[in-house]
Amino acid sequence: MSGSNLPIPAARPVIGEAEIEAVVRVLRSGHVIQGPEVAAFEEEFSELVGDRACVAVNSGTSALQLSLMALGVGPGDEVVVPSFSFAATANAVRLVGAEPVFADITPGTYCLDPDAASAVIGPRTAALIPVHLYGHPAAMDRLMPLADRHGLAVVEDACQAHGAALHGQPVGTFGNAGCFSFYPTKNMHAIEGGMITTADPQLARTLRLLRNQGMERRYENEIVGANLRMTDVAAAVGRVQLQQLPDWTEQRRANAKVLDSRIEGLPVPQVADGARHVYHQYTVAVPDGRRDAVQQELTRQGIGSAVYYPTPIHRLKPFRDAAGPALPETDRAAAEVLSLPVHPSLGLGDLERIARAVSMAGGAR
Template identity: 50%
Template sequence: MIPLLDLQAQYASIKDEIEPAVLRVLASGHYVLGVEVARFEEEFATYCDASHAIAVNTGTSALHLALLAADVGPGDEVLTVAFTFVATASAVCYTGARPVFIDVDPVTLTMDPAKLEAAITSRTKAIMPVHLYGQMADMDAIKEIADRYGIPVIEDACQAHGAEYKGRRAGSIGASGCFSFYPGKNLGACGEGGIVVTNNDEHARKIRMLRDWGQEQRYHHALKGFNYRMDEIQGAILRVKLRHLEAWTEARRVRAEHYSALLAHSRSVLAPVAMIDRRHVYHVYAVRTRDREQLQHTLRSEGIHSGLHYPIPVHLQKAHLDLGYRPGDLPESEAAAREVLSLPIYPELTLKQVERVAAVLEQDAYVS
């Protein structure tokens, strides 16, 4: 059996580092926003080439607070994409603002800058591109438009830990960048977690207050805040895992390149394209196919797990029908939602397993 993801294999490889770190926190008696979280913030900010990092309890909370720090609120609009996990749009809705969806580029499946400017109105308060599957959006083109209109860019980098655009790290280009540490992410906690990185001192100050009930100091509440704090155990675990992230990333890239070489002339799938000016970190290795259901069935019958990221774009989700979108409004996003199929990819996946997955895909092409 080849799983889509194997967190047990990852844990086994660093068990001797993780367990002492957790026990150290348990013995300390300090379990929320302590030394481990503070040190992780410093280390992750350095990793992202950012001045500040503010750890929170989820990636969704990171997006929410980054938007609030940019003064997004009721009556505002935030331009983002619909081909993403629903949390991107949900975070906008939490502020009282309205998400306005831009279609994606058919090659990268990230925000299409050519469609961005026409969507800007007097109500546009932020632009939030999503660095999907581990590849960054076209940030120069997006920023050029945003800067012309004086609109802040908030990077949804929840799938892009360590990704780069023209040598610049994800999260370091916009007003802020938001990451998730959900267990399956390239850098994942043993539970939930998230972080905002920023070079803006005032945004960092405001986010630190908002995550902890709006306190400037204990029991002095200057803002209406939230309980979005990261716990110490997750901070300690993430510090251990961060030391391995670059090695894990390169392992993912090697496996992705092997897949792409094997599938270069595939009759069943189209391999993802890594843009030459970007470092793709392959949180997901998503191929495209017009025979997804059949391919999934074939893979399953051979003991190979696959996934769908994401089968229904946000604008067509029942929860967001109130936004007024209809089928056909975002054709590239809708086509991607029908065609993407995620193959197993993680650092512990062997190259022989990659070859096995590719062989089954091609076998299905000839059977079909």
């Protein structure tokens, strides 16, 4: 019940009757693997990304990996990535045999800092992976000219940013490829899945080969590929969710506006000039080592929250040997960030309760 004392979850994935009916329809059709539903989902998703070609795959991680593969990034190459992201961003680099080089983030937006990225570009650098973290677009207006000057490929990690934009241009339309995730907690989901967007028809064809054992026609393998296809079941769910994404996005943005106006004593999310933030996460900063205490108090009051991400990628065991400078803003963010509920099912009473609780807990010394 909105505004009651019932627990407020940090996220609430939607699986409604429309999604269930879509799944049943596909199962009854007998076409369950990369069939007409996948093709329709690709066509419909392209409207979100300026009519770019769309290639559906089985996860956001696969989207990143296949994009790098299709762009020829591999052993001996380096890829500049932010360390303040989910590990999948760097995992994809290692999975193609390349090495991640970590760069720092811009305070407030938590996205890749163009100056920090520029400082770590070297002779082996082949690509950049900016992450549109929490639903806020990275500074693509500065990162793309940087990539152009150095002849680098750009793969946008838009896994958290469906519908985000910078100066009116949708994320996923700046780089050579854009990668989206349809994991259940994302702003829209397909139970599981991913999508790659590109304006390059040849790159799109290569991606389709790579996801399907290297073949376009059965038993006519052209290159070495993998089995990273999306199922028609997942695509059917994605199509239903995609129809609801615009309304859900506006509700998230409205919810964020309420929280912005009600939270006191803590820095609320920053939005860069010209950025359209879609609030996959509503993330405040809790300084002075008080973050964990604030989160514990919210939990005591039945308000869900989460820390994305408590350990930067460069401090995770598989990446401690990776190249890169000290990352002070990354380390600061990991110690301070706290994501609050912002999902569309929240009512005004819920939002006021969240803001009141976090203001009181955050102001305690």
